[in-house]
Amino acid sequence: MSSIVTPGPRRPGIHRRLLMWWGHRPIAQLAVIASFIALLVYLGINVTTTMARIGVSPGFDFLWRSANFEIGESPITFAAGDPYLRAMLAGLLNTLKVSLIGCVLATVVGVTVGVAGLSGNLLLASLVRWYVELIRNTPLLLQLFFWISLAKAFPAPRQAGALLGSVYLTNRGVYLPAVSAEGLPVAAPVLVIFIIFALGLVLVLLSHLKRLNGRTIAIATVAILAAATTAFVASGAKLTFETPALAGFNLRGGYNLTPEFAALLTGLIVKFSAAIAEIVRAGIQSVNRGQWEAARALGLHNGQIMRLIVLPQALRVITPLATSSYLDLTKDSSLAVAIGYPDLVSIVNTTANTTGQSLEALMILIGTYLGINLVVSALMNQYNKRVALKGTAR
Template sequence: MRRIGVVPGFAFLGRSANFEIGESVIAFRGGDPYALAILAGFLNTLKVALAGCVLATVLGVVLGVAGLSGNLLLASLVRAYVEFVRNTPLLLQLFFWIALAQAFPPPRRAISAFDALLLTNRGVYVPSLTVHGFTTWTWVTLVVVLIVTVAALRLARRDGAFHLRRSMLVVVLGIAAAAAAAPTTGASLDLDLPTLAGFNIRGGHVLTPEFAALLTGLVVKFAAAIAEIVRAGIQSVDRGQREAARAMGLREMQIMRLVVLPQAMRVITPLTTSSYLDLAKDSSLAVAIGYPDLVSVLNTTANTTGQSLEALTIMIGAYLVLNLSISFAMNLYNRRVVLRGATRA
């Protein structure tokens, strides 16, 4: 390796990278160190993994509850969606979504949705929030409001129990207080909507076709898995619990929120953790559709430096850190769920 100019080790991380990254959370341009390029790729992976986990959870819970609906048509549609998505390869789905994203019209003939979303072959344009005039006093005010909100949330607990309505009210009041206090410090928050101006689109935030296709594919795929987990968790709760709650006069929504879900979460949480880990690992398929994630950047790094073993080592270490962090956070949450269930028992 030395004879052909490839010296083992990680000294190459300080050398200049001779390639560009099309999309990055942090600023990067050709000539910056390889270490910065790898960090940009890792942050791209982290961004799509976190967004995918949140959106897949929301969609999966909705589908899981809808699948147990007494409406036969709705339940059948959910079952068909779950079976179709779970039994087709994720890579094939990603190819479909990227082909669809690239088939959208150019910006001057953009497809508008709800007058706030524009679909084009250059990306998906969504509304964005623009912050103006943030000062030191603004941050101090927001920190004080956050501390007061957290303290109020702790006081909202009664006898160690968590009350959803009371906590949501505290959070809403905290957001309202922050929104009311911020302008007094000179700060302002504006909603920037994407609009067609000539042959281009101005305003808003653009999601590149690659990112939009990858995120959509991950959310659609793992929402189906989470829907099955939620369905199984809810069905694991004994029917006698529901009947007892109805005998006490509780409505169906109250039964689901206060009786069924707290017990089902002890089944749902561990299985959902596995789905999160799979989602984070499967985000590496982004290399197949051109999204510059960690795998893509490290592949380019290995090709340009010849440090294949080192690049592979960094890749393994980065995914270990990401997945172990997700697992640690979910295990902490699972421990709280188990303890809360044990306290009630």
């Protein structure tokens, strides 16, 4: 008995593929694209003509000229006369520092507030609701003005009292205890970079081997930290604990947060912790109540249910929305220019005003923020793939 094999559907030809890729009305689309390109060319010609008329040559050669300004706060050494490129690097590091710390602390505060808002305590839930509504409906710029005014209103170092015995709130900044390393070799920064690179490499290899889970991550982290601790002890360095102490008219020792940095960081944490709290609340409430009842039937208490059952499922809802909050926090850190914190926007503005290369400075600013946000999005999307339901289309 012979079987009849029917041919399958024919694959689209080249013309059909072009139409599928290009879409309908290709001529109209070409006209729009050509008009946009013509507009960009027209604007470019006008800009170059204007720059030539005022004596400014286009290009990025200004990055290697000497900057004639100082930076009040910089993670790297900078002095007037250093290149503009180094000044922008200092501003970029300031932006990355406040953004990274802000994202971590806003997440911690937001998760805590979001979980507290769902508690059975009516007073606590009401306070959380008032906090979230007040912060979410107030402009961030206004909040930054409030925090910088509060920071400047603190007493002078000689009149400031110690909180918890070692924390000082003064009009010159916030002084905190710090741990410092004495006798650390010059190659220590290279060692730290190597440890971070090694940890990332191990995690990437485990991910490709499909063996990346919480246990393997913990084992790899502990192993690398143990190796780093061994190298630290072998180098002869010692850890010392420093607490701020009054010396003359100022405090010495410990770690000092400038008023501008402290105000910006506090404003970002408060603002976005409220948004993350709402995201956490929505994610937790998206988990079916049957999950709670089943967990209680197994004898788990509320803390275990939240940590082991509810939050892992709620992360599928929380992660995409939290990514938007992290991106907004990074971009809104640019409001630091309003309170005097030398972030990337502030340095680029100063550079544009002193060199006249406004267009190039703006291109650098846009490209830098775009690159930072794309990296954050890529990392969060990778994490979102891990917590998403397997087999679901995104």
